[in-house]
Amino acid sequence: MLIFGWLVYTVILSIFTTHDVIMPNTFRIILILLFIITQPGFVFAQNKKTVNGNVTDAKTGETLIGASVKLTGSATAGTVTNAYGFYSINTQEGTYEISVSFIGYKTIKQNLNVAKDTRINFVLEEDNQLNEVVIAATKRNENVSSPQMGLQKIDVKDINSVPVLLGERDVLKTLQLLPGIKSAGEGNSGFYVRGGATDQNLILLDEAPVYNASHLLGFFSTFNSDAIKDVSVYKGGMPAQYGGRLASVLDIKMNDGNRKTYTVEGGLGLISSRLKVEGPIVKDKGSFMISARRTYMDAFLKLSSDSSVNSNTLYFYDFNAKANYQIDDKNTIYLSGYFGRDKLGIADTFGFNWGNATVTLRWNHLYSNRLFSNTSLIYSNYNYVIQNLMEENNFEVNSSIKDFNLKQDFEYSLSNSHNLKFGVNAIHHTIAPGKLTASETSSVNQTTYEDRKGLELAAYVSDEWAVSDRMNLVYGLRLSSFSLMGPGNIKSYDTEGNIIDTKAYKAGEFVKSYFNLEPRLSASYQLSNSSSLKGAYTRNIQNVHLMSNSTSTSPTDLYIMNSNNVKPEIADQVALGYFRNFNDNNYEFSAEVYYKWMQNQIEYRSGTDLRGNGNVEADLLYGDGRAYGLELFFKKRFGRFNGWVGYTWSRTERQFDALNNGRWFYAKQDRTHDLSLVGIYKASPRWTFSSVFVYNTGNAVTYPSGKYQINDRTVFYYTEKNGYRTPAYHRLDVAATLEGKPGRRLQSSWSFGIYNLYNRQNAFSIDFKDNPDDPTKTEVVRTTLFGIIPSVTWNFKF
């Protein structure tokens, strides 16, 4: 197996590196290779019996991800369903009891006689009862027994009941309440994972990378929770099938759509309205889901009679669509897409819009009872357009990053103790940093900055190995490469940022290639039925980097790839953890410690201008990073009252020879303490109350340690980089949900929320300026963005 994966990869690589093959040819070769390995003759020798099938929801027909399937009897074997609700278990002939369970669903148990390869599908019914006895009847210690470390799952129901800013449910903000994951700022959907920056998170929506996951300058995420089925975040110990970013993997899967009946649901909120329609295409065979969200702040602008008000534009929308069709027992196809856009416009002065589009076409195929295959063809595009409409200096800027991505993943159940995953991946990137167009009368000249093209190739193999009853391992290796490709005039720079060489490359020519091996290992040792020790080591590589010189993210931030000067970012992380469940798995506790080394981190020289800068690499600085911390997590999982406490103690530092006199300094994402409390209480069948409290140490920032005069104006003198702290941040939010009376055709609910209940004046920014009334004095001015903010949302479903 392993050998084969490497073979495929080395063949692809040797073709790439020894000849100047143009892109279409290289893709053709990959396709041919994929064709070969997917031939029936390629199936491996079988000697044991296989039990496999799908697990779905009884009411909607949605496949269930991560449902546990267990055989007990003649032997013991178990697995969980994959991203497509499919499971496959190898075992010997015999009689068994098979049990299928999934949190929030009634467990199925039945007897099964395995004499030959058996296909058996399960349909689970939702368990709406609050009776704790029923829930406690099944063992749910997956969090303890699984070898996977650093993985945290979010229940979509939690996203819907946790209070949020302006009532906009938001998966990214709920994520920030978990230990090790920190908010990038007040009301911001950006997040930092274990000392990583916001661009070091791999955010996948149905496998498609989403480059800019925020709306409205970061206040809302692009993920409409109506359309989301499963959210997993890896803070470390990422399995080998994931790669490309340093700090984390956020894997979001969209709903497939109801295969049984048509349903419509939606909501009216203060900021936006949502609508989702889903239903069968062919009953029990295929379904579709369409979900849309749009804000309507601009509708209020339109109410004004003043043309300088009502001619302004300000909104964003999200559109998710997905369809699937099960052709037969062995083949299913999925097509999913996301389109979202923000639009701002100031009358006839200025226009600005940005957004993502992703399309994923997938084909699930069962080559044999033991070999599951998924082939994905993915398109991802992020772009922005800026228009200046003033006549003398009108212009339009277009910038984009566009990916074509081909993935071939296999899952092979080798034996009852080994489950293999392996595959290959090729991503072709095109970054268009900017095309500047202007009318003839404009003072702005037309300019096009050269596109940059890059090719990322990867091959991986990963094995989940049940070493013994107590010991489980997931280990694997990922070989990744990145090549900067022509056409283009590629420059090289010395350490001072001076150009030392410029070379012209033709289309398809290789400028510079980097190869990396990324070992991944995560292991668990069960101390008892309810406690375990886990450990992980992970190396991650990042080849595409986001350049942001502002303290927050902006839609105009610049993406760059590895080049002659920019090297792949490397992170090595080790983590150790203790996991313990109490009270029949009703309570879950974990403690994890981690240490991470980072190489080839990127910062800027002072005074770097990223706008239309074709020479931005001249201003980059390279250095190292380190991050370490302790994460504690305690959760009450079931019952009328549930919730969790997450606490993180951490340090994140950087070292650059050219910054801070070469001394280590705190990165902006360094926060010593970070505490989140979440409580959800179901008071009655109709009323649910919830509350969130967060506290964190202020960010590391640079404040003045003196001042002086330049041209009669006050200028501040800075000594240590990020040597100060913003004031500590804390906030309490509450929410209440009232469900409509049950049994009606139109089901509706009201959500009421209060953000920042005690009106804490948290610092969004701290500025230093001269007092306008007394210019001899310099003042420290704190800006608070959100005080106490109430919200209300009406949701419906029929």
Add this chain to the structure above:
Amino acid sequence: MRPILFIAIFAGMLLSGCEKVIELKLDDSAPVIVIDGGINDQSENQIIKISKTYSFSEPNKFNGVTGAKVVVTRPNMSTVTYTEVSPGIYQSVKTRGVPGNKYTLDVTIDGKKYSASSMMPAKVVLDSLTFKQFNLFGKTTTYIAVNYKDPVDAVNQYRYVLKAKGKIEEDMVSNDRFNNGNKVSDVIFYKLEDLVAGDSLEVEFQCIDPNVYRYFYSLKQSSGQGGPPVAPSNPVSNFSNGALGIFNAYTTSTRTAVIK
């Protein structure tokens, strides 16, 4: 070419945050020498100001350094020695620089020498000032724009210093990256709303070298004006030996406008 500024304005309108003056304890660093001045193309008494940094909590002042030796060297190696006319203010005899020439400033304080060089660029003249109005959310705001013709065959950097009623209100830089060779009308985003009829506005228009441009660009960036806030740092000075500030050899032309 300041889309970021528009975004900032827009965001500011959306999120009319609450501002409050707070107390913050800041460290006091050891004083550092600051040198600020230059030489222009006008025959006048050229000025170099030398001061030291001081505590953030003190009232704003010019913390002048006396007794420095200040010498500017011309390309032909002839020198101009500046004399101290008041504490920290050093003045030359009437002299002028010539575009295309490189000037070097040597400042010696307590035996320690700080040196910087600057190349005076070719001159571009400020043609005129015009008023521009923007309608944003029902509010009309007037700004002033500088008008000039950028030469096509050179890379140019400019600095605009706006004085309203004799006080410096805006000090910004620009270059010809996006509009080389064109007639340029660049808006200075300083709100003129507090001014009344009869008030005068003066814009000094300088042509500066790339290091000076970067110095002032970085200064502006750190102040958070003209775009989203950037992690602040000291702008890169052209002085040796750790002095702050800038030595600027520049051409200058000034226009005045009166509010009607």
